[in-house]
Amino acid sequence: MSTPAAPPQPWDIAIVGAGPIGLLLAGELAADGSRVVIFEREDSPSSMPKANGVVGRAARELAQRGILAGTRLRVRTPPRFQFGPLVLNLGFGPGNPLHILPVPQSRLEELLERRATQHGADVRRGHEVIGFAQRDDSVTVDVRTGEVTSVVKARYLVGCDGAHSLVRKQAGIGFPGFTGDEISRIARVTLPADRITRRRDSFEIPGLGSIAAMRPNLLPGGAFSIAPMSVLDRAAPPDLYLVSTHEPRRDDEPSDSVSIDELRASFRRVLGVDLPITGATAIRSTVGNSRQAEAYRRGRVFLAGDAAHVFNAGGSALNVGIQDALELADRLGAALSSEGGTDGLDAYEAIRHPAGHRALQHTRAQAALGRSDDSARALREIMGGLVASRRAARSLARLIEDG
The missing domain is CATH 3.50.50.60 (FAD/NAD(P)-binding domain)
Incomplete structure (x- = not known):
């Protein structure tokens, strides 16, 4: 047995x-x-x-x-x-x-x-x-x-x-905690070399002027940040950047998927000009929560x-x-x-x-x-x-x- x-x-x-x-x-x-x-x-x-x-x-x-x-x-x-x-x-x-x-x-x-x-x-x-x-x-x-x-x-x-x-x-x-009333949109974008110029710790963007790299830039429409992807990944193409916008969130605004058109519209609201991107991937949005x-x-x-x-x-x-x-x-x-x-x-x-x-x-x-x-x-x-x-x-x- x-x-x-x-x-x-x-x-x-x-x-x-x-x-x-x-x-x-x-x-x-x-x-x-x-x-x-x-x-x-x-x-x-x-x-x-x-x-x-x-x-x-x-x-x-x-x-x-x-x-x-x-x-x-x-x-x-x-x-x-x-x-x-x-x-x-x-x-x-x-x-x-x-x-x-x-x-x-x-x-x-x-x-x-x-x-x-x-x-x-x-x-x-x-x-x-x-x-x-x-x-x-x-x-x-x-x-x-x-x-x-x-x-x-x-x-x-x-x-x-x-x-x-x-x-x-x-x-x-x-x-407990709270949900913020602002929204961030984040993406990896392609910016051709002839549309952006690096100057030490900043970038020159046509129609906008000088923008500090790798930190928030406070603008009338919100905040904007930009960093070369090569900082994180040495193999990244030189025209690839990580960008984000931060602006007030509308009550009916979704906080999950973001289209490239919505991303471009956010650039216009925050920067006051169009950001001359030729493509975008990994687009997402987040709403700040502060909870414990x-x-x-x-x-x-x-x-x-x-x-x-x-x-x-x-x-x-x-x-x-x-x-x-x-x-x-x-x-x-x-x-x-x-x-x-x-x-x-x-x-x-x-x-x-x-x-x-x-x-x-x-x-x-x-x-x-x-x-x-x-x-x-x-x-x-x-x-x-x-x-x-x-x-x-x-x-x-x-x-x-x-x-």
């Missing part, structure tokens, strides 16, 4: 969402010997450009873990950086507290997934988590693949599933990254989310080890929730500086004078660095 097969052992950690935060968390835990599975609803990584780099201490953390080894990616200390529309002159040398890692999010995700799978994490794409239930010693997760639904058991569940997180909603965790989850933990369920917080300015999302993942990996790893207990799990929220709040405050301040009303103009004038001091500029840079 054959012996019945033993039921499969539960996973140590189930992660929802294979973005950079979920992949980093999986790699950290798997490297420590934990059995980790990631469920991702989409069948393949998104081709839509998202973040263009990591800012702050998170950049150094990635380098220290060897994630950039074998690549041409390097962490840098920029002599200048933006705080909303203000330029922080940080200078060179060891006194500059800010670190950046220019890298397209798709490339970062590729590196993080490679590391996670090399350490044994199981990344399951095309698997949508549709629900879960907590028990005393585990979490059961309902997963849909095509027309088939299965149940997976894990000791802990982590939601890294973005701003609209199913995990957060089903855990009953509130997400009321809690980062409910029993055996945790939140990290955009599931826990979203910011309306300042390039802080990856920085803060990466540090969420690293802190949570340490706490979960200790709880799973034979020596570790579960008492340390509460420290995750105690440490990361205040950090998220600090980032929420300084990104809200940056967004307020970028508005086009009289109060914002007065604020920019006063703040601009203050941050002309290198000490003050570096103090703000430390806020961004710490995440």
Whole structure:
């Protein structure tokens, strides 16, 4: 008589969402010997450009873990950086507290997934988590693949599933904050060499004049930024640029798909002239949200990254989310080890929730500086004078660095 097969052992950690935060968390835990599975609803990584780099201490953390080894990616200390529309002159040398890692999010995700799978994490794409239930010693997760639904058991569940997180909603965790009244349109555009002239840190555009590169330009119709794609990807064509507009949002305006005609119309409203592009790809729009989850933990369920917080300015999302993942990996790893207990799990929220709040405050301040009303103009004038001091500029840079 054959012996019945033993039921499969539960996973140590189930992660929802294979973005950079979920992949980093999986790699950290798997490297420590934990059995980790990631469920991702989409069948393949998104081709839509998202973040263009990591800012702050998170950049150094990635380098220290060897994630950039074998690549041409390097962490840098920029002599200048933006705080909303203000330029922080940080200078060179060891006194500059800010670190950046220019890298397209798709490339970062590729590196993080490679590391996670090399350490044994199981990344399951095309698997949508549709629900879960907590028990005393585990979490059961309902997963849909095509027309088939299965149940997976894990000791802990982590939601890294973005701003609209199913995990957060089903855990009953509130997400207070606000949605902004402005809209950004972002695209990669082709600008022929005879229609744009580079002059050190600026560009000359026919009919418009000089526009600063790689930072917001405040104009009567809104804000405009432009950067050569070669800054992020050395293989990019020299006539390819990343551009964005920022302007008031109409109540009935959609915030998802954008046509090239809508993009051109936005250029006209913001710049006052037509931007002489010959083509555009990866066009998208975003509406700024500023929110933070009321809690980062409910029993055996945790939140990290955009599931826990979203910011309306300042390039802080990856920085803060990466540090969420690293802190949570340490706490979960200790709880799973034979020596570790579960008492340390509460420290995750105690440490990361205040950090998220600090980032929420300084990104809200940056967004307020970028508005086009009289109060914002007065604020920019006063703040601009203050941050002309290198000490003050570096103090703000430390806020961004710490995440």
